[in-house]
Amino acid sequence: MRCLRPAEHLDDRSSARWAFDAIVAALAVAVAMPDLFHDGEGPPWVAIAVLVAVLAPLxxxxxxxxxxxxxxxxxxxxxxxxxxxxxxxxxxxxxxYTVAATQSRLEALTAAAFLEFAMIVDTVRTTDGSWWHASILVSGLVGTALGLGLYASTRRAYLAELRDRAVRLERERDQQGELAAAAERARISREMHDIVAHHLTVMVALSEGAVAASATSPERGIEVMRTVSATGRQALADTRRLLGVLREDGVGDPGDGALAPVPDLAELDMLIARVRGAGLPTSFEVNGSATDLPATVQLTVYRLVQEALTNTLKHGGKGTRASVRLRYLPGEIRVDVEDDGDGAAATTPPGGGGGLIGMRERVHAYGGVLRSGPMGPRGWRVSAQLRTDEGEST
Known part of the structure; x- marks a missing residue:
C-alpha cells in the first residue's frame, strides 16, 4: 500500500534530522510523564514503559x-x-501535524476526523460535568495541528514549485542562448559565403582574363592584375569588417575599417562595376524611388544581387550577359537578376548549394518570397520580393 511506503529515503536523512525527531519524541514523553504521578504513589514503571512504547515511534x-x-x-x-x-x-x-504536512489533504482530513472523534469520546468519558468546554478546547487543538500541517505542506509545495520554475527558466535561458548562437553562426556563415565566394569568383575570372590578355597586350594584363589585387584587398576589408563585430573587447583602430558600415544599395553600382570588370556585361535598372529602407533590408538586397551575379560568373559560360532590376513598390521591393548563360544546363545549378539556402533565409526573414530557376533553353533567373513596411516576420 502507498501509505506504508517511506515518505523519505533513509539515505537522504542527515544526523540532525534523526536527532531532531528523537528530541520531539522525548519531549512528548516528558510532557505526558507528570500525569503518571498524579496519584502520589511510587514510580509506575509499567505505565512509563507503556507510555514510551506509545510515543517512541514519533x-x-x-x-x-x-x-x-x-x-x-x-x-x-x-x-x-x-x-x-x-x-x-x-x-x-x-x-x-506530520500527516497533514507530508500527505495529501484527504488523508490529513481523515486523520483529523479520527483523532477528533477519539479525543471527544475520551473527554466525555473522563469529564464529569461541563464536558463540552473541554471538547471545544480539544477541537481547537486538533484544528490548530491540522492547520499548521496544511500550511507547512502548502509552503513546501510552493517552494518546490519555485525551485522547479527556477530550474526550467535556467534551462530555457541556456536553450535560448544556444539558439541565438546557432542563428549567429548561420548569419556569419552566410556573410562569409557571400563575401568569399563573390570576391574569389571575380578574382578567378580576372586572373583568367589577365592570362589571356598578357600574350597580346601585356599592358592590359597588368591592368587586370591590378584589378585582381584591388579585389583581394576589398575581400580582406569585407572579412575584417565582418569579423570585427565578433571582438569581445570592442577595441580596434577606428581607421582599419573593421567596424565599417555594412554594404547597402548605394554600393550596388560598385558591385556591378566590379562584375563587369571580371568580364560579365551587366545592365542595371531601377524603377521607382527608394524610401528610407532599413539597413538590414538593404544588406539583404545587396547580398542577393551579389550571390546571383557570382553564380552567373561561375556557371554562365562565355558570352553570357546579365541584367539586374530593382522595383520599389509600396511596402515592398522586388529584385530580378537574369542571365542568358549556360547555367540551366550546368551540372550544378546556380545557387544549388549553400548560396541558395542563404538567399532564401535572408528573404524569408522579411516575409519575402524567393524564386530561382532556368529560363527557357538558356539562362537563369533569380527573383525576390521583400517586405519593407515591417520588421522581421520569422
Whole structure:
C-alpha cells in the first residue's frame, strides 16, 4: 500500500534530522510523564514503559507518517482505557501535524476526523460535568495541528514549485542562448559565403582574363592584375569588417575599417562595376524611388544581387550577359537578376548549394518570397520580393 511506503529515503536523512525527531519524541514523553504521578504513589514503571512504547515511534514519524499516526492513536486509546493517567495528547497532535504536512489533504482530513472523534469520546468519558468546554478546547487543538500541517505542506509545495520554475527558466535561458548562437553562426556563415565566394569568383575570372590578355597586350594584363589585387584587398576589408563585430573587447583602430558600415544599395553600382570588370556585361535598372529602407533590408538586397551575379560568373559560360532590376513598390521591393548563360544546363545549378539556402533565409526573414530557376533553353533567373513596411516576420 502507498501509505506504508517511506515518505523519505533513509539515505537522504542527515544526523540532525534523526536527532531532531528523537528530541520531539522525548519531549512528548516528558510532557505526558507528570500525569503518571498524579496519584502520589511510587514510580509506575509499567505505565512509563507503556507510555514510551506509545510515543517512541514519533522518532520515525516523517518516514512513516500514516503508520506512526495509526499506531499512536490506537495504542493511546488502548493505554488510556487501561490507565486513565496515560495522556498522549501532545504526541497525537504531533503525529497529526506530520500527516497533514507530508500527505495529501484527504488523508490529513481523515486523520483529523479520527483523532477528533477519539479525543471527544475520551473527554466525555473522563469529564464529569461541563464536558463540552473541554471538547471545544480539544477541537481547537486538533484544528490548530491540522492547520499548521496544511500550511507547512502548502509552503513546501510552493517552494518546490519555485525551485522547479527556477530550474526550467535556467534551462530555457541556456536553450535560448544556444539558439541565438546557432542563428549567429548561420548569419556569419552566410556573410562569409557571400563575401568569399563573390570576391574569389571575380578574382578567378580576372586572373583568367589577365592570362589571356598578357600574350597580346601585356599592358592590359597588368591592368587586370591590378584589378585582381584591388579585389583581394576589398575581400580582406569585407572579412575584417565582418569579423570585427565578433571582438569581445570592442577595441580596434577606428581607421582599419573593421567596424565599417555594412554594404547597402548605394554600393550596388560598385558591385556591378566590379562584375563587369571580371568580364560579365551587366545592365542595371531601377524603377521607382527608394524610401528610407532599413539597413538590414538593404544588406539583404545587396547580398542577393551579389550571390546571383557570382553564380552567373561561375556557371554562365562565355558570352553570357546579365541584367539586374530593382522595383520599389509600396511596402515592398522586388529584385530580378537574369542571365542568358549556360547555367540551366550546368551540372550544378546556380545557387544549388549553400548560396541558395542563404538567399532564401535572408528573404524569408522579411516575409519575402524567393524564386530561382532556368529560363527557357538558356539562362537563369533569380527573383525576390521583400517586405519593407515591417520588421522581421520569422
Amino acid at each position: 522518532a520515525v514519524r516523517r518516514i512513516f507518517p500514516i503508520p506512526v499516526f495509526t499506531w499512536v492513536l490506537i495504542s493511546a486509546v488502548a493505554a488510556g482505557l487501561w490507565n486513565d493517567n496515560i495522556a498522549a495528547d501532545l504526541g497525537l497532535l504531533i503525529a497529526l
